[in-house]
Amino acid sequence: TTRNVLRHVVDALSIAYNTAPSRKIRGASEQQSEAFAAAYRDGCVDERLEQASRIATHSNVAHVLARWEVDGPRLIVLGPHQCDLLWSPDGRDEHPSIMVYATRSMGAAFVLVDSERWIWVDDNWRVMHEELHRLGMVPWVAWRCRAPVCDYWDVELGRDLAECTI
Numbered sequence: 001t002t003r004n005v006l007r008h009v010v011d012a013l014s015i016a017y018n019t020a021p022s023r024k025i026r027g028a029s030e031q032q033s034e035a036f037a038a039a040y041r042d043g044c045v046d047e048r049l050e051q052a053s054r055i056a057t058h059s060n061v062a063h064v065l066a067r068w069e070v071d072g073p074r075l076i077v078l079g080p081h082q083c084d085l086l087w088s089p090d091g092r093d094e095h096p097s098i099m100v101y102a103t104r105s106m107g108a109a110f111v112l113v114d115s116e117r118w119i120w121v122d123d124n125w126r127v128m129h130e131e132l133h134r135l136g137m138v139p140w141v142a143w144r145c146r147a148p149v150c151d152y153w154d155v156e157l158g159r160d161l162a163e164c165t166i
Contacts, residue, residue, distance in 0.1 A: 006165035014057035020046035043073035052143040055079040060154045065140040
């Protein structure tokens with residue numbers, strides 16, 4: 001009862017290296033390379049991606065959102081229990097178009113993110129702050145160990161591992 005078997009199995013499956021990989025931009029100047037490396041360090045990218053890998057191994061999908069804030073880059077990692085997704089009402093999209101997750105930033109209760117903007121809302125869904133991102137696509141990626149078999153969340157995929165642990 002003192003060992004968390006699921007955590008040990010997930011760690012063994014999701015983190016394949018002892019040292020994080022180095023990342024470099026091809027053709028970048030020395031100054032650009034240093035700025036890129038600093039942004040990765042400031043954003044805790046290696047740690048956040050390890051977290052995303054663990055969540056994807058355990059819960060089938062993690063959502064990773066990249067965001068530049070006043071104090072530097074930020075990588076937000078959300079598991080299925082931390083966010084909700086909405087698809088286009090016409091039902092033609094296979095990928096979600098809006099993500100909603102809880103927050104305490106800017107006095108808001110939730111953040112809504114779509115292909116155009118970030119929106120902070122209070123408990124009554126009144127807009128508190130809005131910020132255009134101009135990406136032309138959603139600013140998150142679904143981090144997965146494998147493609148979903150039956151539905152977006154693929155809730156059956158990790159069930160055997162969790163039941164075995166219990």
